[in-house]
Amino acid sequence: MSAEQTSTLPQYPEKATLEGRNKFLGLWFFLGGETALFATLFGTYLGLRNSTAGGPTAQELFSLPLVFIMTVILLVSSLTSVLAVMAMRRKDMKGIIRWFIVTVILGLSFLGLEIYEFYEYTHAGLRWSESAFASAFYTLLGTHGAHVAFGCGWITALIVRNFRRPLDTYNAPKFYLASLYWHFIDVVWVFIFSLVYLLGVI
Amino acid sequence: MATHTEQVSLNRKQRSGIWDWITTVDHKKVGILYFLAGFFFFLLAGLEAVIIRVQLIYPELNIVSAQTFNELITMHGTTMIFLAAMPIFLGLMNCIVPLQIGARDVAFPFMNALGLWLFIFGGLLLNLSWFLGGAPDAGWTAYAPLSTDYSGTSGMDFYVLGLQIAGFGTLMGGINFLVTIINMRAPGMSFMRMPMFSWATFVTSALILFAFPPLTIGFFLLMFDRFFGSNFFVADAGGNVIIWEHIFWIFGHPEVYILILPAFGILSEVIPTFSRKRLFGYSAMVFATALIAFLGFMVWAHHMFTTGLGPVANSIFAVATMTIAIPTGVKIFNWLFTMWGGQIRFPTANLWAVAFIPSFLIGGMTGVMLSVAPADYHYHDTYFVVAHFHYVIVGGSVFGIFAGMYFWWPRIFGKMLNETLGKWHFWTFFVGFHLTFFPQHFLGLMGMPRRVFTFLEGQQLELGNFISSIGSFLMTIGSIILIINIIMTQAKKEVAEYDPWDGRTLDWAIPIPTPVYNFAQLPLVKGLDPLWVEKMNGNNKMTPAEPLDDIHMPNSSILPFVMSLCFFIASFGFIYDVLIVAILGIAGFFFCMLLRSLIDDHGYYIKKEELAPVVDEGGKA
């Protein structure tokens, strides 16, 4: 049966059904809304970035090497989810699962580093309620971190569910959507490391 | 879907009663629930308004205390906007739009139901505040620090969480409609053949999509400040309250277009139907709708003229605001030209639609007055503003809702509302509305500030306030007549006939009551006003675009209800500082999401033998 299903699978299985196309479009609109959501956080952060109220400032705290490592980790995870989608082009379910497992591992290590970073900053005196700058910083980074965590959970659920199943038009959109979402998280991180960290230390 | 046919149950699970309603994913039932819940909140907020007007009927009354008055105005505004007007529109959209575009369902039936229950539980949470230590009292705009440091009750906690939950629901509804309209139009239904109400839904949904996320963040910031000691709006720690004003109005101004565009859409359906003419300037109407939405995002700071943005920003936002009058004027003229030379009938639906035009026009003109920044320093925070936005929201949105209600009642509920009672409802409410709000213009110009719980004698404010209160009683009578009408209509057995208004669009090409699958065969759309096109060609029904076949339907699910309940419970955890409850509630929500992800749901098929035979209903051409 699995061979038969693979044989009838179109080149773009994620967009073969109306349900798949609906999900595809729905996720893109959701990402459009997320853009406005993150922009509000960015705006709030940029508005409050100098409101340190005597607490530690961005320049005193930010450590670029750590941020660079985090950036590279997230960028590589973006590539691995691309490779998963490329495996989908080959109807290679094993490849999809394999690359998404790597993506989740990278996502989790990113989260680990972020938690470590927050821990360090808190001990350096930047507590959450220290200043408006602290609140805005943790909220922006925390919202992004929550998105990463949600993405890890999402992809893990997909992997567990489809571990021993063939690729078909029902689960292909799910994988494709997860990869789109993951790229979007990376896009947000690009602006975080640029607008928060790099502009913060200039 | 072929690969999964074997896993799909072919038998429809029969459910009945209340279980059917709380698990439904049928857009028609979801729409009815939206409508009923919205109507309940409409009556509730109306009651609050009457108490406000009773308090203000004579100077220096003390029927309610100043604190209660603050709670009343806050809850009146919040409930009317978030829990009454928007859900009623969402209800009409749910019931009508899939039919108008020739779809069997919406794109995301499950998410649609989730949006509904989130709205209902959010609304319940907000209104429970009355019994749990006092309602929100910082005005519907919740300006910080009034809403953080100086709030007298725990009501603002309910405000933040209740509206947050309801807002998630609205956002889901918006995405659902965008995708439905893009992906699921019937064969031949191009964008430029789409009925105006569907267009309005499309544009409104786009506004929801981009306006609600900033509000979500705004509520989070306010919530963090109130619950977790963050400093976004705490000036001592470097916080900035103007950020709240910006966030609120970046959402808030598109919100007023979310409230009025669907009413525009309803008018563009009702007026052509009862003029027996196609809508004048259809493409201009589409363009005007899109332009209003675009400009609606560029003008939020006109709510902040007196905050002190400075002359340059004030001028830019003033000019941008004035330009909105242009596309709106296009619409007004097009409705008038549609009526011109038509065979006009005046059932109640059309009375509301025609009454909309001058009423809304007055609201629009005071809007242009308010957009003049230097003059706004005089009008700001007076009853002039109150009169302005009630003319727009009652004379616009509510009149539009009533027009749509009388028009689509047979479509949604299968019965005709009583016309005699309808006309009583119209005249009492219409006269009452103008009596209530017209004098408020002058009260405002004479200097009466809004949101005051009483006024002094001998300042020439007595007459205006007295007339205004009498008008509100007349509106109450009108609303009571409407309720009687609804009860009487639903109590009678007589079902509405097919195509009762001699309709023009696809939503009238379906038997009454609407079958669960909407269209046994998807119709082939041959032009704007597709049913009218067929009627002009001597056909009584639509030309089918496909052979009769099995129809795929989504399974109903209890998960949307449970997920919303989880958020509802979590909110109490936050408000009463029992963190474990909050965590359990949110965990429960994500667990339900996980279930939804792990359990395959392929829906079921209605076999073609089960479909109601397509009979010739004998439409009048």
Add this chain to the structure above:
Amino acid sequence: MVEENKELINSKLTLEEEIEYKSEMKLQLISFVMMIILTIIAFVAVASDFISPLFKALFVLVMAGIQFVFQLYVFMHLGQKNHEFPTIAIWTGFVVALLCIVSLAALIW
């Protein structure tokens, strides 16, 4: 048709698909390398002492903008066909985002 099916059962692609796959893969890998390079350049520019702060800020923003476009149009396939509405969604979101950021960051006091 029969031949095609036989090939598909072996989960192989047709020649056309194979070529498309290869070029797509190349594009993805190249853009990944480009993004890594852009990131390094941005970090190095900020870390260096020879550039004026204003220029650094502008430079970082431009780098971020290029990466944004790469992610959207290469990794997320925004440029491919049937992406008209996603394009509208994202760029409208971007415009709203600019409004939010500019007003919240600059129109406060």
